[in-house]
Amino acid sequence: MDRSGPVAQLRAAVVAFADAHLEDGGPWCVGLSGGADSLAMTAVAAPLRPTTALIVDHGLQAGSADIAEWARAQAIALGCVDAQVLRVDVGTVGGPEAAARTARHAALQSARDGAPVLLAHTLDDQAETVLLGLGRGSGARSLAGMRAYDAPWCRPLLGVRREATAAACAELGLTPWQDPHNIDPRFTRVRLRTEVLPLLEEVLGGGVAEALARTAAALREDTEALDAAAAEIGPHEGPLPLADLHGLSAAVRRRVIRSWLLSGGACDLSDSQIRSVDVLVTAWRGQGGVAVPSKLPRQRLFAARRDGALVLYRQPVI
Incomplete structure (x- = not known):
């Protein structure tokens, strides 16, 4: 060799x-x-x-x-x-x-x-x-x-x-x-x-693949650091109190929301879906629930704001 x-x-x-x-x-x-x-x-x-x-x-x-x-x-x-x-x-x-x-x-x-x-x-x-x-x-x-x-x-x-x-x-x-x-x-x-x-x-002029890989590595480090900061807020089961989200940076807050959605049965979340749920915290004007992908077949999953907290509820797919 x-x-x-x-x-x-x-x-x-x-x-x-x-x-x-x-x-x-x-x-x-x-x-x-x-x-x-x-x-x-x-x-x-x-x-x-x-x-x-x-x-x-x-x-x-x-x-x-x-x-x-x-x-x-x-x-x-x-x-x-x-x-x-x-x-x-x-x-x-x-x-x-x-x-x-x-x-x-x-x-x-x-x-x-x-x-x-x-x-x-x-x-x-x-x-x-x-x-x-x-x-x-x-x-x-x-x-x-x-x-x-x-x-x-x-x-x-x-x-x-x-x-x-x-x-x-x-x-x-x-x-x-x-x-x-x-x-x-x-x-x-x-x-x-x-x-x-x-x-x-x-x-x-060349080197694009390597540059993209370096970008991924840098963003991976940032993402893991922000995930660690979000994890310190603690796991949430059931309703997510809005008070727990107050004072958090936008990046950490959205990671807390993402973790909460996944623990409640969501899957394959996109950035736009997480941001839509985040709007229920930052710019709520009485709007209804936000649909997110569900792990359960024939079930639609929604995040909504009720009584000072984010909650999840399901509806059957007819």
Whole structure:
């Protein structure tokens, strides 16, 4: 192995991540699709610790079962102690990309058997995530991108460019699977990857992906600091007294509201929805409840202001 080549670069990234975040020597899992990113990560992870490859078959393409079995065989050949194919049913909530991600994470969570799961997101994926959040006006939390470590999810390659994983596969003589969805312009992330980011690199003179990743890291630090300040206000179950929100900065107050909404059964909150609930505190003129997404099927969830507090109530979807 070239000690300065792409395989060495990936191995160093995985080792540094493990030293910083994980207990010594314990087993781990890798999420393996068969693409260059996850295949290269599996190749460097398997010699380091007992590794189980988890291959999710979304069933969205013809021949997906054959591709999953091929990835399983690749994992065993690379030294994984086990490799499992997880077949899932992908729903429709949130669109095809979000629904596939939800199904995938649920399958990985069920199969990991308490072990951390390495995911092969790269710096390029982080840059795309930041651009998506920016375009959707999703607020600082979305612009902060993906966490490198958000137990049990581990992303040791967030500082590595996608070209390095492809080069590592070439160095190892591996032929990754080329997912046709990764070049399908129907998907927003594909157009960001193939059209928007290259244009930004050209217009701004290069270094855009790295700059977006640095932006995510800086916003992540700020977000975590503000979250910690909000957590000191204390958890709230049931009504949220307005008196507990008085005197808080806008950023901390909205984080308290977000935490309260999530604890009351909300999910997938956008920045605009949180701000709409915040208006019930800062500019209330007798307006009614604000609808927010609910975890419960066929239930609509609302936040409203009553008797000096924010309250939640539900209505059935007819």
